[in-house]
Amino acid sequence: MAILTEHGSQRDLLVSAFTLSCFVAVAYGIVRLLLVGRRPAGLPPGPRTLPLIGNLHLMPTFKPYKVFAEWGLKYGPLYSLMVGSNPLILIQSHKIAKDLLDRRGANYSSRPDLYILSELASRGLRQVAMKYNQTWRQIHRINHKILNAKAVRAYTPYQHLENRQMLVDLLDTPAAHKRHIQRYSNAVTCQMVYGFRTTSWEDPKLQSVVQIFSDVCTLGVTIPARLMDCYPIFQKIPKRWLSVCREAMDLDKRCISTFLGRWLEGKEKVLTDKAVPCFCAGLVQAQKDEGFSDELASYIAGDIVEAGSSTTSDELFGFLMAMCTHPDVQRRAQQELDAVIGTDRLPTLEDWDRLPYIRGCVKETLRWMPTTALLVPHSPIKDDIYQGMLIPAGSAVVINVWALNMDPTAWPDPHRFDPLRFQHDLRSEHEIATTAELTHPRHNYVFGAGRRLCQGMHVAERSLFLAMATMLWGFNITTPDPRKIDTEDLRGGLAVVPAPFDCHVTPRDAKRTDVMRKEWKEQQEQFLDPITKQWARVPEGLPLSTYSADALPKAW
Template sequence: MDYWASDHRIASLHGALFILLLCLLPIALRALRGRPRLPPGPNGLPVIGNKFDLASEATWIALRDLSRKYGDVISLRALGETIIVTVLNSMTAATELLEKRSIHSGRPSSIISLSEMLGWNFSFGFKGYTDEWRRERRLLWQYFHPNTVQHWHAVQLREARRFLQYLLRNQCELNDIIKLSLCRALLGATYGIPAKDVKMRHVDLLTEGETGISEAYDPASFHITWLMRNLPSWLLTAGLKGKLARWRSQSKAVVEVPFEDWQNALKQGVAESSMLSDLLGIAPLPTQVTREIGDKDKAKAVAATAFFAGSDTTVGTFHAFFCAMILYPEIQKRAQEELDAVVGSDRLPEHADRPSLPYINALIKELIRWYNILPLGLPHCSLEDDKYRGWDIPRGSTVVANLWAILHDDERYPEPDTFKPERFLKNGQIDEDVLDPGSVVFGFGRRFCPGKHFADDTIFINIASVLHAFDIMPALDGQGEPIPVVPKIVPGFVSYVLILSVWQHLLMRLLENLGAIQVFNPRAIEHVRVSSAVRVRRSLAHVWAKRKRCLPPGPPGLPLLGNVYDISQDAPWVSYRDLAAQYGDVICVLLVGHPVIVLNSTDADADLLEKRSAIYSDRPKSLVSLSRLLHWIWMFSVKPYGDDWRDSRRLLWQSIQPSTVAQWHPIQLRESRHFLRYLLQGNYDLQEAIRLSLCRTLLSVAYGLPAEYVDGRYVDLLREADNTLTQALDPAVMFIPFLRYLPSWFPGGGWKSGIERWRAVAVLTRDLPYQDTLQAMQNGKAEPSLLSELLGDLDTMGEIDEECVKGVCSTMFVAGADTTASLFHAFFCAMVLHPEAQQRAQAELDAVIGLDRLPEHADKPSCPYVSALVKELLRWHPVSPLGVAHRYATVMTNIWAIMRDPERFPEPDRFRPERFLKEGELDSDVLDPSDIVFGSGRRICPGRYFAEDALFINIASVLHVFNITPALNENGIPVAVEYKIGAGLISYVTTPELFFVLNRS
């Protein structure tokens, strides 16, 4: 028996050795082929790679610094060669890879799988480049492309007016006012929920969703995702299960809550015409676009995406706007002068005023440039092997665009840290030769944000309205001295301006009888983080095979870890930009053996993501798989490149393309007015107010939800969705999948416990606005919207079903709200830091609009400085500094680096709207940040024009009404304000709110 046992053991050993040899043989053969020639990058430490190279608070800054050493395209490594991240720190690299080459239009599989697990896959922004992504993105795009987005101007205008009323009443925190106003605009446009039904629960819904995303997608929590995905449920600890359940519930709420509100409004007959009602064919919109109708679930997903994305991002922009007006009172004054001249004193700005408000437009551009909502954007993933400048970009590589670096390029934007709307002006008009930050912050290629134009219109009508009605001034301390404002960016899925003090009072410019009134005491902004969508290769054979390829240059990394420590976790776009300075504008970083190509120039971005969009339009598999796992795959921005993605994007694009985006101007104008009123009320949280305003705008456009249907729960839903995506799309989990299966009690474990919660948030984000819209439709209160248009044509749209329509509407809501909120938040920060820009914008507004009305979209052509300010805002603060990764080799555009290119934007860190102006008009020779920040190639954000209109009308309104000034300390001295953004899928200014909003009359 012993002899037999011994032979048995020997035989077993031989068998095991034989199997091991079979496994190692292909690895050895592939190793002989040589390693790929990746973009240059810093040398990393063994195992951990470049982690310490990116250890700063702002990863995007660390990446920018690395690009200065290695070139605008750098590569980083983590876990040896397992993870390779290529970071694009210039507009050239981002354009070449993400715009010109559609093969980089994918999402990392880690992001996809994480979104699926957490329920955030309803948003096509997290889906891979697939047919499903195409369909959902098309659903949303058809309502927000430039030809249809003007349909939502009424909703935007209504909520902008309401925002002014809130400001006038001075009863809530500014954050709450902004979020509520945006929620009403988004829920009104997306779901048709009446404004009266949009409450703080909608704001809370957005906030909780953002918090959940930030937690779930936190790079430090990637191991949790791996555990949750791979371990059986009975092995998960209570903590992991609780996290998962919470994250899933948050994503579910983002979808379900607004949808239920829409259903209730429909039942009560109060639902307004909206995107959702149109998608479902209940209340078709009076548009001339070709509608593609999906099923109910897709409509819910699309509406939830529009609501969630639109609200949270725009909140950050509004918040930054108030900060900027305090920091730069001269800019506020100039913007108000333009508003007064164009609009006059007998009315408020409207979307039609936008062409006449070049300085306001420049201010919005500068706000977007100065304040990056997503400093690193969402990572791209390559669909197939590619070569760029002699470097290899392997299939499946993660490519990150350092949006912050692009928008802080001191060659493109001199003094990039200074808020200077003038940088976008030439001869008093928008300078077309200056890179529009909107072309950067809204993504590249086929992954650009479809809600870009809606967000732009929302930002415009609100900013113009606020500037026309109020003066924004710093808070005063106990001694009556202004408190210095030092803005900081809250790291997170969407970055926010965080200011330690507050606006203390408003000075109404148009209603003199109101006088000076106390305003708000904003809550501290929750810290969230942005995650790079990257994934780990499970096979050493694959890692060794990649070493043989000729990848773009990048820093040498550590064994296994690669360049993890070369990239700052807080500002990776800066690290990529710095690496690009050393290695070139196209770099490759290895993150745990996974190559990530980063494009740090517009040339690289155009060459790859635009010119080769056919192969760079997918999302990394890790992003797609995680999105499916977390139920976020309904967002077509994360869907793989395919018919689903095309259908989704087409549905959205046809309503918000340049020729149709004006249909939403009334909504944007309405919500910007509401935002101004909200600011007047005082005692509010600016960030919350921005989010609510954007929620109302996007929900009205996407779903037709009346403003009264959009309350704090949508803001909370957006916040929860953002937090969920940030937490669930943990880069560590996407790079190292086995971390998804570790129990919470295991060192590095804990991610999996949040899956159920993330999924719930994903489902809620998709279904809530849809349900609310259905109710509004039943009640006859739903407005014409993207949803109603799509639902009305559902029977004629072939394979597109209701779920696709839901996904498109939800994607518009989620993607549009969050990014635009971040930009609007950054706008406030820019106005504080650069008062000269605020003053000039106000001067233009006063000259164009006058003192008897508020700005409108029609004023935009007459307000070149305001338009330049918007461009500078997009450049100065890229919402997604690195955009969304394309696959297969993950390709990211360093939007921040491109927007900070000193050759394109001298003094890129300065907020200077004038850089976009030439002889008082917008200078077409200046790169428009909108061409970068909204994505590249086929993944470009379809809501770009909607976002730009929203930014213009909101910024013009705020500047026309308010002065944004620094807060005062206890000695009555202005508090110093410092602009700082946090890491996250969407970056927000993290500086506490140390500024006033004063009405100008």
């Protein structure tokens, strides 16, 4: 009997110990779970968090750049949000942006987890969403060897030709001005990259790029996509069970089909001596030197077309809005054009130094209408301390570009469009972005920051200048009632555009109309096939490739 009692006591002790262990484990799990969403000690200040969700319940869906700007006034120019389990650090100071993303660019050169956008929708090959790794560095190095500031000037004839078609398209169907601007922007980049022209808005190749870019930008900011990043455990769920994963994988198939097809077509033309000067010609040389796959090459080329097509056209829509709402600026710009150019010819890129007010229009448009209102998140590779505050490795660090550009301490009366803000600044956008000088702050971060600076910004700036100069030379841009235009209403996802507004584009006079038609006719007769409207002959001296095997970016 004593033995049985002893065994029973041991069994009871074991049961009690097991029960206690289970209780402790469950309690520990609950405590750990309740800590999810809590702001870790040392992070920049921010709004109060809730268990599990952090600040997810506060995240704005309408004009987020304005809401974030208001929070910055309350919590400071460097504040944090907890997006589920992940810290989101917001920057709303020129100095902090320069200190962190530019001066400490080596540490802030990566991206946070972007599972849907990068891994599923881009097979890890879309540079803008890629973490800082060997492949990213290879892409950056190759792009610099082909698209550096000196090299892109070789593509000036492409910009001039597409600009002349845009002007005549505006004469023929002015109500479709947005489509004509999009075609211009896409045609310049497609010629530079692949060597073919986008001759009309209805071109299937243009439509595919527009749709893919729109879908990428939209999908990347959907609530399901954000949740997959906020709670990585969701990434363990079978992909076929989640519609957002199925959409992302379908988008990936469309991307690779479009990008790979175009790349292989361009590569074949280069190898058979049928190509016109283009980026692909340099990319073929780079592939021989470095041995990367056709799949990667297709994304290198495709990313440039995506970015180049959207940035230029979106900024030009903002410029049209500025002209509609600031007719005094339009009149002054036209006075400069009339004095310098006259009425017998169109402006060209060679007029850059002679048109400072138009250059100011370019810079002011980028400040006044930032189409990247919230910069794609950077992510520190290792923990960083700034002014006593912790910025953890892997966190998302976002510049509120709109807030910086509308900061009244940096830009008096910031909602006024005034190109004279830049009358003494003769630097290019790239020079401004990479300068160490703080007396003249960067007026925009639309083209990115640090090592994530857009490598095609030289082309974009020149295309913007040419379009603005020629449209103001040839047309009046008006709206029936400027008061009905909300200049702060930007629509979209990762990239934004002004909300639709009433805009009329009308020729200034009959003589200018004749000049625009004459110059486009001469361009066609001199360079284009009369049937296909593709290049039959390129200008003399235009190199097939701008690839330079010895060119390296400063970061290297």
